[in-house]
Amino acid sequence: MEDIAKLTEVSKEFRNGRGISGVNLSLQKGDIYGLLGPNGAGKTTLLKMLTGLISPSFGSISLFGQDLERSFASGMRKVGCMIESADFYDYVTAIQYLKLNASFYPNIRAQRIDEVLEAVGLAAFGKEKIRHFSTGMKQKLAMASSILHSPELVIWDEPTNGLDIEGVVHFRALVQQLSAEQGITFLISSHMIHELEQLCNRVGILNQGVLIREGNVQELLTDNHSLEQYYIAELQKGKELMNHGRLDSRI
Numbered sequence: 432m433e434d435i436a437k438l439t440e441v442s443k444e445f446r447n448g449r450g451i452s453g454v455n456l457s458l459q460k461g462d463i464y465g466l467l468g469p470n471g472a473g474k475t476t477l478l479k480m481l482t483g484l485i486s487p488s489f490g491s492i493s494l495f496g497q498d499l500e501r502s503f504a505s506g507m508r509k510v511g512c513m514i515e516s517a518d519f520y521d522y523v524t525a526i527q528y529l530k531l532n533a534s535f536y537p538n539i540r541a542q543r544i545d546e547v548l549e550a551v552g553l554a555a556f557g558k559e560k561i562r563h564f565s566t567g568m569k570q571k572l573a574m575a576s577s578i579l580h581s582p583e584l585v586i587w588d589e590p591t592n593g594l595d596i597e598g599v600v601h602f603r604a605l606v607q608q609l610s611a612e613q614g615i616t617f618l619i620s621s622h623m624i625h626e627l628e629q630l631c632n633r634v635g636i637l638n639q640g641v642l643i644r645e646g647n648v649q650e651l652l653t654d655n656h657s658l659e660q661y662y663i664a665e666l667q668k669g670k671e672l673m674n675h676g677r678l679d680s681r682i
């Protein structure tokens with residue numbers, strides 16, 4: 432199967448000694464991959480490396496079969512991402528903001544802006560200035576911006592932050608629709624484990640910079656009551672291995 436993204440033995444060591452260590456991870460076309468892990472586990476660091484925002488200390492990363500460093504522009508053209516909180520110009524409207532972002536890509540149809548606003552549930556607010564937006568509305572706008580250029584791979588860091596219940600349900604439907612209709616591949620980091628259980632076909636658990644487990648969600652659910660139960664059990668095992676010095680604890 433085609434690798435959309437592949438990390439091989441990727442490590443990042445910050446000056447304070449933290450980061451991620453020896454991560455191997457690959458995304459196949461059509462995957463909805465959920466990245467789980469406690470605070471500080473390294474999820475955002477991994478996503479930043481995959482999108483070229485920071486460079487790995489060791490290892491290699493490829494996107495669409497090409498080395499990320501060598502083919503950065505062509506690779507990233509097919510990626511839509513939202514990592515940490517998005518920065519906005521407060522005094523422009525949502526439509527003006529999306530128009531500005533669209534200008535960085537060739538050939539985005541004017542109608543596409545209405546389509547993405549509709550897709551994230553902001554159709555009624557396109558002409559409002561962003562400074563009047565709530566946290567959740569800004570999150571939706573960041574999502575709209577990340578899919579504006581019809582990417583093949585979407586990378587979202589904590590996408591449900593600030594969304595209300597209806598917004599979370601809408602978010603799930605959007606991912607399912609984009610996956611089913613356009614075959615978009617997703618990499619989503621989240622603490623909302625029940626969301627990931629319903630949405631993802633694969634999950635990986637990062638703990639203290641190490642990808643301690645990966646699995647197919649359906650298979651995990653045949654052996655475990657819930658993804659949450661599996662996750663807690665794996666973290667507990669990780670702690671025990673760490674205590675016995677059998678898990679990489681360099682980070």
Ligand SMILES: Nc1ncnc2c1ncn2[C@@H]1O[C@H](COP(=O)(O)OP(=O)(O)OP(=O)(O)O)[C@@H](O)[C@H]1O
Nearest residue numbers: 445447449450468469470471472473474475476477
């Ligand atoms: N620029 C940096 N300099 C030094 N340390 C950093 C830097 N960025 C991240 N770290 C450290 O690397 C580790 C991983 O951070 P990261 O933000 O990737 O975690 P995370 O899994 O996304 O956490 P959360 O769930 O809380 O968002 C943390 O210990 C963090 O303090």
